[in-house]
Amino acid sequence: MTYYGFHIPVNILELFETNAKKLKNFTAINKIIKKVCGINKFFSKQSDVDEFYLKLKEYNSIVSEPHRRQYGDYQTNNALASSVVNYVFKKHEKVDFLLEPTCGRGNFIVAAIKKYKTLTKIVGIEIYFPYVIETKFKILNYYLENPQNEYPDIDIVHENVFDFPFVALSKSTINLKTLVVGNPPWVTNSELGSIDSNNLPQKSNFKKLGGFDAITGKGNFDIGESISIIMLKLFHQHEGGFAFLIKNAVVKNIIHDQKCNDFRIGKIEELNIDSKKEFNVSVNASLFYSKLNSTPEYTCRKVDFYNGKLITEFGWLRNKFVNSTSDYKYSNIIDGRSAFIWRSGVKHDCSKIMELEKSEDSFVNKLGEEFKIEENLVYGLLKSSDLKSLKTKKYRKQTIITQRKIGAKTDYIKKEYPLTYKYLNSKKSFFDRRKSSIYKDKPEFSIFGIGQYSFAKYKIAISGLYKTTHFTLVSPSKSKPIMLDDTCYFIGFDNYKTAQIAHFLANSEIVQKFLKSIIFSDAKRAVNKDILMRIDFGKAFACFSYEEALESITNLKINDWEEFGESVNKKQIVQTSLF
């Protein structure tokens, strides 16, 4: 028989059938079940029992599951739940109190009951009634199969976690060795917004628990993060452990906010799991473990859950939030302010019309149309995928640069470059369709991310799309500067030797280690302007001698080297004076 999708094993059926008469009354049935397995209020009302008996009669009833997306419903499989419990057991052999705040189908609770013989109290909370039933039946089944085992006092509560009285629970369990374990919902408030769900922390309730402003202030927050923060806030002073399966982005936020939360957690670990294999989802997730009631720590060891290999240790070091404390210790000297302003490349939001390829003496756009225009406004264009080599003066694509600075007039094109104007004007509707407000009330065919800096002859460029941190030296092609698109960042120079020195420093081991230490590879735009602006070229320069630089830069003159050092050490923004 299945009940709310849960297959009821034979020994449970027998329990009910052999006691059928007595068990019709729900308080009587609850007493018997309490005696068998410790669960309080197995059935919360008479109608639940009646319904169960109806199902018992119907036998193979099928219960359909409603839409589960709003509940971030990714149930932990038995094997993973056991591995997590075993892992925690090695650190905390004696646990009195087990709390699973969103217990789902109860796999963590059952795994813990099997492993821990010291438990005196279990509390599981779950919003979805069929899962509440399933968890209760699983526990009942376990104790029927293992009657020799002593059972703890168990509450499996059908309730919204954001309404549960955790403050009282925390107070009443303060002297118990505690394990908060689980896998809170994997869903963000904006995902919930898109399905019009009300599965969000109630502002008033959540605020009482603290941390609401800290979380919701972030705009897009994860429900799993809010539950983690509530648990840490209320149970960090309990003796014991905290073990949650959560997204790595949530772990990062917890460690980041630990600076002001000062939770009494230590020995913190992010144990990376394969979420594709475990949950069939493509999101970086981990077992987040910490020892409760410890001197607060602010760093987290990132480890492979399956083989225990240390990947990195991230967190706070000397007031900086870094991805690798060891790399940062080695390279933090570089952390400062770049003497050169990093810029992102040109943006037009009109690639069908503005991205061109050369075909003999004419051009072809992305619509496959061939046409002739003057060469004057056409420049070579590099995208992130073109920045694989160390140096380049080649390009695959070209683009039309209609302005030399943002908002500049474009009416000169009609007079000076009639073919270019004819082409652009014939495609006016494509430009007019651009939605971004940056083009609003701007001259026709306007572009963005353009300034004097775009016309620098030499550029040191990096992809903003990939996780790689190497820099490409881009030289002009036929004495015309090459442009970068808006997925790239660059600094520009008119002097080749200056560009070569900046390129040498940017790719040096110490700068590369520094970048790797501050870039979180999980982040969406891992390489960005803020990160690049932290490269202090003056300090990087100080790490090398002229002779060392000469090994990489042929024909480097000592004057060029020294002049570079002087200019970056003046800590002026060199680029503004250059252009």
Ligand SMILES: C[S@@+](CC[C@H](N)C(=O)[O-])C[C@H]1O[C@@H](n2cnc3c(N)ncnc32)[C@H](O)[C@@H]1O
């Ligand atoms: C990611 S699943 C994990 C379930 C279980 N902890 C496990 O590890 O298998 C999240 C669970 O949280 C439950 N849930 C979602 N929102 C909830 C809420 N507001 N209150 C209580 N439970 C909730 C879902 O129904 C689902 O069972």
